[in-house]
Amino acid sequence: MKVDKDIITKIISSDKRAIAKALTLVENDDEGSEKLLKELYKHTGRTSKIGITGPPGAGKSTLTNCLVKLMSDKGYKIGVIAVDPTSPFTGGALLGDRIRMQEVGLLENVFIRSMATRGSLGGLSKNIVEACEVLDASGKDFIIIETVGVGQSELDIAQTTDTTIVVLVPESGDSVQAMKAGLMEIADIFVLNKSDRQGADGVVSTIKNIIHLKPPSKDGWIIDVLKTVGSQNEGIEELFNEIIKHKDHLEKSSYLTIKRKEHLSKKIKELVNNKLEINFWDDTKIRNLNERLEDIALKNKDPYSYVEEITK
């Protein structure tokens, strides 16, 4: 695709088709994508980026939907990136989730995109971070990045958003399991969803106790635990207020600038590493590896010496 001034202008004026085109470009790492991102960069930086994460089945999609509807009612412009670990045979998302998402996506001021996490060279976050930039440049007030599961990918996402919301449910076993999964370190806001179920209050106080054990946050923010029932649209207004509270806190302290600079530094490093890999692995190198693989598999040569040899 040719990147002309036209598409840039259209993206900035929030044209849905132009945004969709740009996201496809970025997602596929197409030729024009870097040129596009270069042009868009100066229009970015005004969006609040919110990550929503937690274990599978916690109701993150439902919660995201409720939040988007509320924000939309209040007149905000919202972008959503739903990060799906792609399944080759299911296409990743559950049908029900997708249908609910699509309804919300029809709203004039809402743009929703599902993105896969797998298989891209240079790790998960590159394309997702770049998709955020497109949405950011298009003038969204909020971008919500919803990620499934707990793992390295979630930590990556937390390192690109301003506010990270961790969603748990009463029956997700011991709430201490969340600690084990490393979620305690990335949360700015905890949400106990499906909190009309048994044991909710117990879980809330356990999480609160754990938070108190944690050394206070660098930026002075105090993490709260909110209760929601996504399916009943309960607690969403309170969650939105907490998001705004965190946003104000970051802006009033100098921490938003610090946080974003850290993210930028991380992003540049990833871009560099990605470029180094692409530049290195040309056809000759890949052919060489394939030719030598048998020999290494048969233990005639060790992989470490081979790596030294080809990176010299």
Added chain:
Amino acid sequence: MKVDKDIITKIISSDKRAIAKALTLVENDDEGSEKLLKELYKHTGRTSKIGITGPPGAGKSTLTNCLVKLMSDKGYKIGVIAVDPTSPFTGGALLGDRIRMQEVGLLENVFIRSMATRGSLGGLSKNIVEACEVLDASGKDFIIIETVGVGQSELDIAQTTDTTIVVLVPESGDSVQAMKAGLMEIADIFVLNKSDRQGADGVVSTIKNIIHLKPPSKDGWIIDVLKTVGSQNEGIEELFNEIIKHKDHLEKSSYLTIKRKEHLSKKIKELVNNKLEINFWDDTKIRNLNERLEDIALKNKDPYSYVEEITK
């Protein structure tokens, strides 16, 4: 640490202290680690590598413990790597898990190590894969890699093991959530743990139905769903038999060789990428990035042009 012939000999003869030393070396990416791994490489390849993964709270640690005890009783030598997303304030693992693990670790023919996933340059898998090599060279019959959570890290692990076991529980919500989390694609064996709880049979048949929808595996393996109750030591013998069945299947088909070559190729690529990064990011480059960051943050320059400039 100096890598002398002595430590190599000791590792190969399964000396626990030498193994522990070597693992620390590898975990910290210490100077001598590459030299050590080079020497050890020709002694590797006889171990069966088993990955155990699934959502937090599924009882993976308990199941691993049961399995290790059973294997040990049968006279096998076992290595365990418990992959913890490190928490700076909890130390990662739950106390109870750790104590149980330690008991098993006292067995003569068992070696257990917890490893963190976070913060290492070049991604999670490098150090873990290398730790596997140390254990492999020490003559273990089985290495079990237990990972918490679902995400990119689990996919990485599945790409280093021979057999991947996915553990679910009845109350982990819809079992289809596992699909959503990408677990269906990596499982060679499904285990429904805590299967004495309500709804277990329903979940088993749902998973079986999903498996039938999936296109048959390249290597002709048919995935089964087993029921266990880890806390009661139930179903462990059956699980062990299924592991052996899968191991035999891989060995009889030529698929073990194919799989291991794919893993080796992936590993070499990661080693190269890691080396490229380390070689690139010297003090001058890091200083340059820090100096220019402000300018990029202020949108005077875009990160993409900066990356082009420094990678040229």
